[in-house]
Amino acid sequence: MLTDLDLLHDDSAPAIRSWIDRATCRLPPGFITPVRQWLLVLLNGDTRSRPRSVSSIYVYFGAIRPFLDDWAASYDHLREVTRSDISAALRPLSGSQRHTATSAARSLFGFAKKRGLIFSNPTTGLKARSADFALLPMADEEIRAVEQQADDLAGRVIIALAAENAARTGAIRGLTLDDLDLANRRITLAGRRQRLGNLSHRALRRWLRHRRATWPHTSNPHILISDKTAHGTSPISQQFVTLRMNHAGCSVDRIRKDRILHEALAGGADPLHLSLVFGISHSTAARYSAVAEKLLADELDRASQLP
Structure with a gap:
């Protein structure tokens, strides 16, 4: 005020x-x-x-x-x-x-x-x-900075879902209470049922406790709500997400791409695996796989040059 x-x-x-x-x-x-x-x-x-x-x-x-x-x-x-x-x-x-x-x-x-x-x-x-800098892994300093700046409960949920499930902004905004199964650690994002990771599970539990205490009588079905949307049924705005990610110094898209690329590096740059796990198109999966193959090849070259 x-x-x-x-x-x-x-x-x-x-x-x-x-x-x-x-x-x-x-x-x-x-x-x-x-x-x-x-x-x-x-x-x-x-x-x-x-x-x-x-x-x-x-x-x-x-x-x-x-x-x-x-x-x-x-x-x-x-x-x-x-x-x-x-x-x-x-x-x-x-x-x-x-x-x-x-x-x-x-x-x-x-x-x-x-x-x-x-x-x-x-x-x-x-x-x-x-x-292809947009598909290069986040630096360790960049990841630590995002974690340190995520001091908002809603912001932590957004970052966790992007980091573990490669969720898009639209899917996060549209997420409803019916999409969440905390007991079985499952979540439905953009119509796809997925496993809920530890980071997301903790962030969602803390947020839901805050949500119940702050807006106990809201009828809004969405998981993420604000002072404005708590009185209706609409999802949070794009600006709601943008403001929190600006504070964290990163974007949802940057974190999401980093998650997919790390999966490509861990899974042997298999585009079919990426397409099945994240629901992305074959051409997009192939692009991530090509970048992963290049990074893996560079790592092998550096290792071979060590004494």
């Missing part, structure tokens, strides 16, 4: 600000200033760029942190890093790791050059290898 009336002055420090201070404090003095300022601009934005999500900040710093540690062992300042140093750091990487690390390096050094913190930008002209 105070926020709506523009009367709230929240002077508490966001957790991400404290994390930035902790994450950069161990770097050498010549690295601390440019890296910390870069992360703060990612967080707050400036006149030329919009603020990035918290998960993007975690992912970017997680991707470039190993490089910073290596460079700090040889150099006293970020401006001493050369193009050959960056190329050597990126050489062992491939796929999503290389794409993310390249993007993070270009962002950091581009920012430092604009602010006059380095003399030249060693990433000028540097491009990530082309990849």
Whole structure:
């Protein structure tokens, strides 16, 4: 209420600000200033760029942190890093790791050059290898960020269903109480009866307890309801889902694709298996299988090159 009336002055420090201070404090003095300022601009934005999500900040710093540690062992300042140093750091990487690390390096050094913190930008002209990024696995930092930000009970249900059952937004919004069988750990999503995983089971139980306590007399048949829909029978809006996923720093579609791809990696890149498990078309299943085969081949190549 105070926020709506523009009367709230929240002077508490966001957790991400404290994390930035902790994450950069161990770097050498010549690295601390440019890296910390870069992360703060990612967080707050400036006149030329919009603020990035918290998960993007975690992912970017997680991707470039190993490089910073290596460079700090040889150099006293970020401006001493050369193009050959960056190329050597990126050489062992491939796929999503290389794409993310390249993007993070270009962002950091581009920012430092604009602010006059380095003399030249060693990433000028540097491009990530082309990849079907929409079908690449989520980075560990990205997954942890989503989990940490999912502090809303409804948001946890949405994330859990996308992560375990590869549920689409429409299927989550349309889910009704009749579609749920908690006792037998089964759920019907978009007309398909599926097993209910542990994460989804816990999230749904907590949400249903909250739902009964908050709206005990609602006649809305949908599992996810809000203050608005509790007085009727309509499902939650797309905005209801979008706001919660924006807070988590990820999208339902991103989590859903990650779930299908991990199944493809675990199941030997079998498109028929994917089509049966997730109810996707054969062409879509083949696309996921092709990406999985490429990732598995890259992993084998890296393993064969180890001493």
